[in-house]
Amino acid sequence: MPDTVMSQADRLRVIPLGGGFGARIEGLDRSVPADEATRAALMRAFLDHQLLVVPGAPMTPAQMRDFSAIFGEVVPQVLRYKRVGDMPEVSRMESTLKLDGTTDKTAIRAEDWHTDDSYMAIPARGTVLHAHEIPSRGGVTWFCDMYGVYAALPDAIKRRIDGRMAVHGYDTPRARNRPSPRTAQEIAETPDVLHPLVRTHPQTGRKALYVNANRLDRIEGMERAESDSLLDELYAFAKQPRFHHGHRWTVGDAVVWDNRCLMHRVDVDYPPGEPRIMLRTLLRGEKPA
Numbered sequence: 001m002p003d004t005v006m007s008q009a010d011r012l013r014v015i016p017l018g019g020g021f022g023a024r025i026e027g028l029d030r031s032v033p034a035d036e037a038t039r040a041a042l043m044r045a046f047l048d049h050q051l052l053v054v055p056g057a058p059m060t061p062a063q064m065r066d067f068s069a070i071f072g073e074v075v076p077q078v079l080r081y082k083r084v085g086d087m088p089e090v091s092r093m094e095s096t097l098k099l100d101g102t103t104d105k106t107a108i109r110a111e112d113w114h115t116d117d118s119y120m121a122i123p124a125r126g127t128v129l130h131a132h133e134i135p136s137r138g139g140v141t142w143f144c145d146m147y148g149v150y151a152a153l154p155d156a157i158k159r160r161i162d163g164r165m166a167v168h169g170y171d172t173p174r175a176r177n178r179p180s181p182r183t184a185q186e187i188a189e190t191p192d193v194l195h196p197l198v199r200t201h202p203q204t205g206r207k208a209l210y211v212n213a214n215r216l217d218r219i220e221g222m223e224r225a226e227s228d229s230l231l232d233e234l235y236a237f238a239k240q241p242r243f244h245h246g247h248r249w250t251v252g253d254a255v256v257w258d259n260r261c262l263m264h265r266v267d268v269d270y271p272p273g274e275p276r277i278m279l280r281t282l283l284r285g286e287k288p289a
């Protein structure tokens with residue numbers, strides 16, 4: 001009875017998370033290659049909801065790379081030491097809190113609101129994070145809807161930022177914590193770059209505020225003091241919980257998000273000594289405009 005066999009795409013369910021953005025995907029078997037209709041439905045969901053939570057069994061690095069490729073081209077990672085074996089596209093991110101209270105610097109920096117890779121001329125379109133080991137409590141990853149933030153900004157602030165460019169770098173004194181040290185080759189690959197403060201999403205046409213507490217150093221053409229106070233004002237506005245959704249991790253979850261219209265951060269509040277290990281991929285983006 002071939003006409004009763006459900007296709008992959010028929011089984012797929014896109015369930016909005018309810019907070020204005022984000023959706024949970026059910027009915028997807030990530031262990032088999034997705035057919036074209038399923039890939040198109042997932043891409044549509046990614047653009048419509050900005051954040052996708054996709055539960056399932058833990059994936060191998062190769063499965064993680066193939067799943068990520070549904071949403072775009074998976075790019076090699078800058079920090080060599082995080083690469084998994086001989087697979088340059090998949091990073092192993094360990095954010096375990098050590099018993100002495102220290103952890104990987106990337107994990108500590110991730111406590112502040114940011115969008116991935118904005119220090120690059122072509123920042124990542126999206127990020128996929130996949131939980132392999134999760135502490136018994138804490139470690140929620142938070143997302144901030146930057147379409148919503150921009151739309152809600154007072155007109156007086158919109159007038160001050162529309163058309164402005166901002167300088168992003170690998171590090172800025174504005175960030176609370178210093179990033180992982182780079183090798184000479186990695187430094188050469190990461191000079192400062194300029195991005196618009198307000199960007200238009202190339203696939204949806206919607207406008208989003210594009211800022212990053214860890215990488216955005218200053219607004220071009222403004223005195224440092226004015227730039228700092230305007231950035232502080234923008235960050236304070238984006239900190240309002242009405243723009244946020246928190247994801248509480250289950251082992252096997254893959255979370256896919258759009259860096260062009262979301263910021264994210266993590267609560268580093270989990271018990272020391274309990275492993276927190278994720279696989280991560282980044283999707284090739286386009287020049288912010």
Ligand SMILES: [Fe+2]
Binds near residue numbers: 110114115116264
């Ligand atoms: Fe991040």
